[in-house]
Amino acid sequence: MSNHSEAPVTPVEAFEPPYYAAVFTTVRTQEQSGYSETNARMEDLVKDVPGFLGMDHAQTPGGLGITVGYFRDADALTEWRRNVEHRAAQKRGQAEWYQSYTLHVAKVERSHGFTRAQVPQIPAAG
Amino acid sequence: MSNHSEAPVTPVEAFEPPYYAAVFTTVRTQEQSGYSETNARMEDLVKDVPGFLGMDHAQTPGGLGITVGYFRDADALTEWRRNVEHRAAQKRGQAEWYQSYTLHVAKVERSHGFTRAQVPQIPAAG
Numbered sequence: 502m503s504n505h506s507e508a509p510v511t512p513v514e515a516f517e518p519p520y521y522a523a524v525f526t527t528v529r530t531q532e533q534s535g536y537s538e539t540n541a542r543m544e545d546l547v548k549d550v551p552g553f554l555g556m557d558h559a560q561t562p563g564g565l566g567i568t569v570g571y572f573r574d575a576d577a578l579t580e581w582r583r584n585v586e587h588r589a590a591q592k593r594g595q596a597e598w599y600q601s602y603t604l605h606v607a608k609v610e611r612s613h614g615f616t617r618a619q620v621p622q623i624p625a626a627g
Numbered sequence: 628m629s630n631h632s633e634a635p636v637t638p639v640e641a642f643e644p645p646y647y648a649a650v651f652t653t654v655r656t657q658e659q660s661g662y663s664e665t666n667a668r669m670e671d672l673v674k675d676v677p678g679f680l681g682m683d684h685a686q687t688p689g690g691l692g693i694t695v696g697y698f699r700d701a702d703a704l705t706e707w708r709r710n711v712e713h714r715a716a717q718k719r720g721q722a723e724w725y726q727s728y729t730l731h732v733a734k735v736e737r738s739h740g741f742t743r744a745q746v747p748q749i750p751a752a753g
Contacts, residue, residue, distance in 0.1 A: 512652035512691060521733075616726075617727060
């Protein structure tokens with residue numbers, strides 16, 4: 502929980518449509534024991550799913566969390582949904598960690614990205 | 628984590644598919660003057676779009692922001708995309724506020740929600 506990656510944050514890129522996005526919005530309870538470990542394990546596990554493209558996550562302190570997983574096709578999503586460890590984690594999430602959540606599974610029809618051009622450092626004249 | 632005393636946060640509910648989700652993931656620059664005001668104005672404006680269903684937002688401090696807007700159909704999204712004030716805000720976002728962003732526009736095929744049952748407070752015997 503306290504270990505934040507040092508690498509600069511970047512949103513997952515825009516892929517060539519069609520692909521899938523699974524939008525998972527959550528409000529957590531006070532009871533978070535075991536959450537971080539399970540969450541880290543899920544982040545590792547999902548990378549093994551053929552067709553997994555990437556994941557974005559944002560968490561407002563004390564507020565809403567949003568995780569978006571990107572998958573090449575419906576088969577990839579089905580494999581992830583059926584994963585035994587993932588199902589066990591979902592059960593525990595309902596029992597302990599989540600006050601409420603919503604899952605929206607959607608087929609991406611268009612997408613685009615923007616990245617600011619690097620501005621070269623010009624030394625000030627003096 | 629400080630005490631938040633605002634109204635309780637709730638994720639946007641699961642609607643009856645099909646509907647659209649526009650997933651907007653952002654990393655912001657240091658230059659944020661005018662951002663809050665414009666963001667508040669956009670949140671107001673989008674509510675006037677016929678077919679706008681709701682919006683979820685999460686922001687990791689110093690990290691990724693994710694906003695997901697939900698719309699009944701493609702026409703609603705088109706109306707929002709063409710809104711003149713919205714287009715001006717996008718231009719200013721590219722010029723000033725965003726280091727990088729990605730937009731994924733997707734048609735929701737299935738969705739579901741979970742809300743924890745209220746546990747009645749039972750006074751301890753004694």
